[in-house]
Amino acid sequence: MSPYRYVTQCRTQTAQRLLRNQHLAISEGAYQVGISKITSILKSNFSISFT
Known part of the structure; x- marks a missing residue:
């Protein structure tokens, strides 16, 4: 897992x-x-769309 992905996951x-x-x-x-x-x-983590 990339550092960016890890931080994003922790934040979410x-x-x-x-x-x-x-x-x-x-x-x-x-x-x-x-x-x-x-x-x-x-969208990227939970497949939620806002359309």
């Missing part, structure tokens, strides 16, 4: 915990963990 896992426990909006959880392109992360 932390964001998931925040969203579950603090009932934040997706954009707020992403911001708190340092993810700026949340839609591309969700």
Whole structure:
């Protein structure tokens, strides 16, 4: 696993915990963990489409 992929995975896992426990909006959880392109992360990691 590349360092970029590892960091992204850690950030998405932390964001998931925040969203579950603090009932934040997706954009707020992403911001708190340092993810700026949340839609591309969700598409690549979770196969979620925003169309």
